[in-house]
Amino acid sequence: MNATSYVVLGMLTYGPATSYQLKQRVAGTIGNFWAFAHSQLYDEPARLVAAGLVNQSVEQGGRRKRTYSITDDGRKALADWLAEPTLEQTEVRDTGLLKLFFGTQAAPEDIRQLARDRYESHRARADGYDLQRAEIEARADRWQLKTLELGLRYERTVERFWKDFLDELDRDPP
Known part of the structure; x- marks a missing residue:
């Protein structure tokens, strides 16, 4: 099992879905902080079906769309995965920071x-999180709201870093 396996299982707890629907769910939620190739959402469900962790139903006729649902x-x-300790260090992969280095x-x-x-990129993402907040609050999903809160804090902090750096460049040009 890998992280994508748990992403699929977690997303299926919200209800049955096709691979395309899983991709849509991920894009509007954890895709904000967990990057991976979305093509994996087309391959991973079949692996989980073979492992007995997911059921599959195939549409009769048409495109024979596959819909997946989580098993007991x-x-x-x-x-079990949620109960495991999570001790690894957070990985930051920021191309802008790499270029600055x-x-x-x-x-x-x-x-x-x-x-x-x-600066503009982080400000826009934080503003987007502000807009998402009302939607998540309406669903009353406390844990999704907490992940959004951390994302918002992160984006505002990094936004402030780049704004301060711009101010520094104005005061003391390179």
Whole structure:
């Protein structure tokens, strides 16, 4: 079992879904903080069916669409995973931060543009999280709201970092 396995199992706890519907659920929720190739959402359900953790029903006629639902064994596997300790260090993979690290090799105007782009990107994502909040509050999903809260705090903190850096560049150009 890998992280994608648990993503599929977790998403199926919200109800049966096709691979396309799983992709849509992920895009509007955990896709904000858990990046992976969405093509895995087309392969992983079949693996979970073979393992007995997911059931599959196939539409008769038409495109023979496959709809997946979680089994009792799938719920148990998800619960066992949720109970496991989570001690690994958080991984940050930020291309903007990587470019800044090598900034001595860049032109000053490229560094300024990097800072501006990253500031605007993080501000836009945080603003988007603000808009999502009402939708999640309406569903009264406390745990999704907590993940959104951390995402919002993260984005506002990083937004502030890039804004401060832009101000620093204005005061003390490279």
